[in-house]
Amino acid sequence: MSDKPTTIKEIAKILKISVSTVSRALNDHSSIGLTTKMRVKKLAMELNYEPNQKAIQFLQGKSHIIGVILPELSESFFSTAISGIEDVAYKRNYTVLLAQSHDDADREKLLVEKMKTQRVDGLLVSVSKTTSTYEHFEVFKKLNIPVVFFDRIPPIKDIHYVASNLENGTYEAVNFLLKKGHRTIGMINGPTTLVASHERKEGYIKAMISNRLKFDPSLIVSCDLSEDGTIDVMNTMLNHRRKPTAIVTFNDYVALFAMRYTRSLELEGIDFVSYANLPIINYMDYTPIASVEQFPYKQGKKAADILIDLINRPKNETGTEQAYFNVVVESELIVPTPK
Amino acid sequence: MSDKPTTIKEIAKILKISVSTVSRALNDHSSIGLTTKMRVKKLAMELNYEPNQKAIQFLQGKSHIIGVILPELSESFFSTAISGIEDVAYKRNYTVLLAQSHDDADREKLLVEKMKTQRVDGLLVSVSKTTSTYEHFEVFKKLNIPVVFFDRIPPIKDIHYVASNLENGTYEAVNFLLKKGHRTIGMINGPTTLVASHERKEGYIKAMISNRLKFDPSLIVSCDLSEDGTIDVMNTMLNHRRKPTAIVTFNDYVALFAMRYTRSLELEGIDFVSYANLPIINYMDYTPIASVEQFPYKQGKKAADILIDLINRPKNETGTEQAYFNVVVESELIVPTPK
DNA sequence: TAATTTTGCGCAAACGTTTGCTCAATGGTT
């Protein structure tokens, strides 16, 4: 039927009124009479009129699109986070342009370029593991396009970000194990370069101290998070003069490796606590007895909200100091209630 | 520094030439002299000129954005598929507007609306489980925006789609079990309403027949795919007069439930074959001995390629019959090589 | 040298919508 979509012009012509009147009528402008409004709206309906967004975007310089760059959707943290982002975007009438860096810094850089040429209204980024320079984000500042980082945030100043703090959750985790009677608690931590490793360690220490226990640094070992690496550090743990009766692992994968290994040695009775990464964990035979939750959905939501706020904030008066949003989502220990 | 982005006009003014010359120079049009081209490009560089995509999109009526609506990113099938989609889009200079229906038909309908108002150049859809009407996709036909369905395709005529055929893979799976010496092979199938269930059954039957074995329909049971449902049908299986020595399950979750149940009964020696859904399966203690792979990445890739081809096909001459792409990606049995 | 082709560039329209300004007609107030 209709080859080309209806335009405002056609409506104007049919009704023998001007385009501006039609435009105002459709937008419920106060200076248009009720009868005219009705006539316009009725015809618009009949002709299946849809405003040409491309024209509007062009005119107003807004796309109502936010770009999202993250490492890997197959990591459940991110696929959950994107749901939070998407839901907020949806509610606030934005749409989500998605791209994965696959933890490749070069690809990330290209994606940032693409987002720029698409002229997204704002950008949400969780940086790739291999990213070490951050100049490619500078352009956005010049273009006055806000960028909000989440979860994996770059170690630089003057950025907006939302991230989780694992100290709290880890504190609760260790505390929980202590309350359960454990006195020798091991921790399989990640590479010391990661902020996340540091936070875990701090939480651990804090818990020990607040329980008036001595902190034994040799009970915290770092690990490359591979299966072989996990087995190595498990051996270290198990041969420790104080063999741990409970272990906090860096993530669910490590927990799985470690638990499998202890079972293969027919060791029983070591309690594991991990960090929530894998949804599948609920379906498994052997699982950690508790998990530190990082609330990816909430993080995504928060980050998107901040970004859209930034997009819509009143034009920053020149001279005024820019304020940066730095939001920390606290982690929390979740102990499954046995059914 | 630069408050507003540089435009082609400014370049023209500075160089005292017309905007059309600048435009053509930047696009390497043949009718512009080399020296002029160089001058323009040099200045464009210096001024950090970026073409205003919104203007171009508006002018050409193309957004170079494809919409993708799928049920759940946290299902690994989809998060893998989107990678395929994204990679193709990336290569062919499109970007991906993403939205999840969360298997809610109403939400899906709204998302389709949104994609329409955003005027995507094309739409890729895997329909939600609860979707039962399909009129909301009709609008796109009128707007001449191509729609390609993938994996979960609606049971209607005259659509483009990419889907996998599980018959082949199932045939191979059953054949594999027969070659291993099994003679009584059970199948935990899904609801009979699903096309996928039908394909599995056909593959099963085909394998039996081609091995000159009698097909016993009572060895195929359908299941609601929940854990309780799985246990129910497992009981049926195990009490069958011919107790199966191998079982083909509808998906990895069902396989996990079933395997856990047999272990709880301290039954040994039943071989399981499943369909590849869960990446985590590789990390587990007890896994199916083989898997039917559905190649989500490939499916996503193919679907995106078809969509973009459709977007760029020459205008369909009126009167010419429309051709529909119906692509089937064959499934395949993967037997892990033990290390 | 005159006629013709090629080369290089400018003019202006077009895309669909919004919006500041203008202006006529109406109604109400002195």
Next chain:
DNA sequence: AACCATTGAGCAAACGTTTGCGCAAAATTA
């Protein structure tokens, strides 16, 4: 009767870019 405020609607510019057409100057041919 003269004046002012209000209401309702139109004119035209603007957003940045592409592109068909036209036209002059330069290069080629006869």
